[in-house]
Amino acid sequence: MLMTFSPGVLPNAYPTLATIACGDRAFCRFMAWADKTKAATSTPLTPAQSAAITFSYLRDRSADYEKALWNCQQVRRPDPTQCMRARQTLRAAPAAADKAAPRRMRHRNSTVCGARRPPRQRRPQPRC
Template identity: 40%
Template sequence: MFEGQERTTGCQFTFSCDGALTKWQPPEAAWARARQIAGMALNGKVFRPVGHATHYHTDWVVPYWQASLDKVAGVGSHLFFRWSGWWGTPPAFNRHQVAGEPVIAALAPFSPAHRAGVEGTAEAGAALAEGAAVTGAATPLASEPDTFLVSLPGGLAAEGFPAFAHKLCGDRPHCTVMAWRETAATPQAVPLTPLQMETMAFSYLRDPAIGIERTLWNCGMYPAIKGARCMKRQALTAVPIPPSLAPEPGPTPTSAPGELTGIRRASASTTPAEVKPQP
C-alpha cells in the first residue's frame, strides 16, 4: 500500500505520497468498515468474480508485470490478474498468515494498532537513550553542556529518535541534539563542517525562552518522513582560503627586461626594404 511513498509521484496509492493523510481524516464509521472488510479478507473471504486474483490495476495504466500474469476479470475500471501456473490455483492459497505487520507511523492517527506500535518504538528509543547515558556513550560537549553530538543506537527506528533526544536532554530548559548514523561520521566538536551537516541524520532543538521545540530528519536517509519535518539540505561549497594563508603576490617589475644577447635585430630606423636577407 505504501510502496513508492518516498516519491512525490509514481507511488502505488496516491494518498501515501500526495499529503492526503495530513489533510483529511476518514470518519470513524468508514474506518471501522474498512477494518471489518480487511478482517474478512484475511479470513479467506473473496469477491467471487475476481476469484483467485492476486494483482489488479486501473484500466488507464499498463504496469510492466501485466503481460506475465493471467487476466481474471474486469470490474468497473479495474482489471484483475492471477499468477500463471500452479501459483494461480486454489492450493496456492492454502497458507497461513504471517504474524507481525510493519508499523506505519503515517497510520498512527487512524489506527490503534499502528499507534501502539509507534508508541512502543518511542519507548524503545527512551530505553536506548537511558542505556547510552548510563554507559557514558552519549554525553554533552564539555564546552557546551546543553549540546549533544551523538551516534544513533543501532536498531532504533526513525520514529524513536525524538524520544531518544528527550531522554538525553533530561530536564535541561535549553537543549540541542545532533545525531549521525555512523560513529565514524560523528563529530567531536562544533562548529560543524559542511560535510558533517550534510551527513547528519537527525536533530532536536528546544528553547522555551523563544518558544521552539523542533525535530528534524535527514529525509534523504529517511524518505518516509516528509514536509516540514525534513532538514534543509546544505549545499557543499568550496571553503574560502583565509587571507593569512593566501600566497603573497610576487614583486612587481619596475622596468622592462634587458635585451637578449645573441639576437640580431633591425634598427628602428631601418625600413623593411633595407633589411638584407642573412646568409
C-alpha cells in the first residue's frame, strides 16, 4: 500500500494511520512519503523512490511480525532501532575491454565435497 502523508501529520501518528489503512489484513506492507513529488504511485519502486520513503510498516500475522520504521534522515526518532537502514544504490561495473574468453582455471584437487566421480576414475574421495 502506497500513501503520501498530508502536511502537518505528526510522525508519532504514522503507525496509527498504517494500521487503519491495513485494516484486518493478515499481511500488509505500507509505505508512505512526506514529499508527494518523490512518492511512488505503483510498484516496483525506483531506487530514488525507495530512498525517499518517510515511513514503512510491515505486518505478517502468520509470522507474528509487526514493524514500523521511520526514515531518520527525514524524521527524528528517540530510538535508533526505529530507523530504516540507509539504502545504497548498486551499479554494474563497466565490462572489461579485453573480449577474449575467460580461461577456465582448474585446481588439481577440484572436487566438491559429497560429489561422486565418474566410475572410470579410481581416486579416493576427499574427506570433508
